[in-house]
Amino acid sequence: MITQMMVQPSSWVESGIKISKVRNLHLFKFTDELQSQLEELSLNKKAGTLTSEQEAELAGILELDRIFTLLNARIIAES
Template sequence: MITQTMVQPSSWVEAGVTIQTIRGLNLFKFTDELQARLEALIDQQKANTLTAQEEAELAGITELDRIFTLINARIIAES
């Protein structure tokens, strides 16, 4: 297992996540601002220009994305 420093994913839950109703299901979705930040960090990562702080931020947002993808998949599967 590789140890990685990351910004706590929970730090974005209040302001960076919304609940959107899609086909009658309430699913978790990033706000436009958080989605744009994720995409900007990914672009910087591809260009190999991330700072250590930005790497930690990217790791945290990516982890939150994984969590919500799993939760949304379970919500959909159980509907």
């Protein structure tokens, strides 16, 4: 197991998450603002310019993305 610092994914529950209707299913999505932040942090990581705080933020957003992927897959599979 790898120990990694990250911003708690739950910190975006109030402001970074929306539920969108897609083909009669309600799926978890990032708000436009959180999606933009993810894209910006990812670009900065590729450029090698992330601070340790940004690295922790990116790790938290990516963990939330993995959680949403799993939840949305289950929602789709059960429909």
